[in-house]
Amino acid sequence: MQRKWFQYWFNSPYYHILYQQRNNAEAEFFIDRLTLFLQPKPDSRTLDIACGKGRHAIYLNKKGFDVTGIDLSEQSIKYARRFENNKLHFLVHDMRKLFYINYFDIALNLFTSFGYFDTEKEHVNALKTFRKCLKADGVLILDYFNTEKIIRNLNTCEVKSLDGIAFNISKHVTDGKIIKKINFEDKGKTYHFEERVQAFSFEDFERMISSAGMVIHQTFGNYELDDFDQNTSDRLILICKKA
Template identity: 80%
Template sequence: MQRKWFQYWFNSPYYHILYQQRNDAEAEFFIDNLTSFLNPATDSKMLDIACGKGRHSIYLNKKGFNVTGIDLSEQSIKYAKQFENEKLHFLVHDMRRLFYINYFDIALNLFTSFGYFDTEKDHVNALKTFRKSLNANGILVVDYFNTEKIIRNLNSNETKVLDHITFNIDKKVVDGKIIKKINFEDNHKTYNFEERVQAFSLQDFERMLTKAGMVIAKTFGSYALEDYNKENSDRLILICKKA
């Protein structure tokens, strides 16, 4: 089976160089607001789906929760494992494969860590897996970019210089996907990567979640948990429950 773009790119050291400026303060601000809104019990079990290097997981664990982070990237999990303790664990795992049943109180899929697959069926199957991992009253939180605003303000060409590497980034929308092509040279070698993320709208999520047996209980449009507005919001944050 041919490997997908995300299996190469997220495991590459260059992915972490390009996105090294990701903001821990912003992540912590969001988690503070989210936990304040959800008010989970202190012994709550949480699943961080596509956790990356674990910045959300680590902070949730610092707040006292029992957290399991899963990600497909061996490199990210290898890094995250240094922070493990008896209430914080990290595993290499594909979000489409079943992982514990009726176990977690809250499952989190944050920072647009979805929309990577080729078919809607794959996305619905992933959502079904998220649902099955939750206990009867469990909550799923999905944090996606606001597609409407992203497409309207798409910066088609961008250059970033990080760690003496010049990243040339081209973005466009093709067949309902936001495609980012990333080209650069390092040590006299040329590299080409890409990101392909589905331009899912709120209506798309409503449809897919219904198929997966879930309902949206609340939507937010920012990490400050402001109301969602499809024109202006930066994020599309969904608080979902089992139907």
């Protein structure tokens, strides 16, 4: 079976070079706001789905919670495992495959770590696995970009120079997907990668989350947890529970 773009791009060392400036302070601020809002019990178990190098999971664990991070990228998990302890664990795992049943109090899917698959059915099936891993009163937090605003302000071409590499980035919308092409040279070799993320609207999420047996309890539009506004919000943050 042909490998999907996310199976090799997220595992590439160049992915980590391009996104090295991801902001830990922003991640910690968001986790602070979320925990204040959710008021989880001290013994709460949290699953960080598509955890990357673990910046949200590590900080949640510092706050005293039992956290498990899963990600498809072996390189990211190898890095995150350096921070493991008896209440913090990381595993290489595909979010579409079942991971424990009725076990977690909170499941997080943050920083647009969704929308990667080809069909809506695959996305609904992933949401169903998120649901199954939660306890009866568990909560799913899904943090996506606000598609409306992203498309309206799409920066079609840019060059980012990092670690001596000029990343040529172009973006366009095709067949309901926001496609980012990343081209560059390093040590005399040319590389081509891409990211393909579904341009899901709030209504799309409503439909898929309902199909997965959950309901949206609350929506926020940024990491300060202000109300969601389709025209102005940077994020679409959904607080979901089992129906």
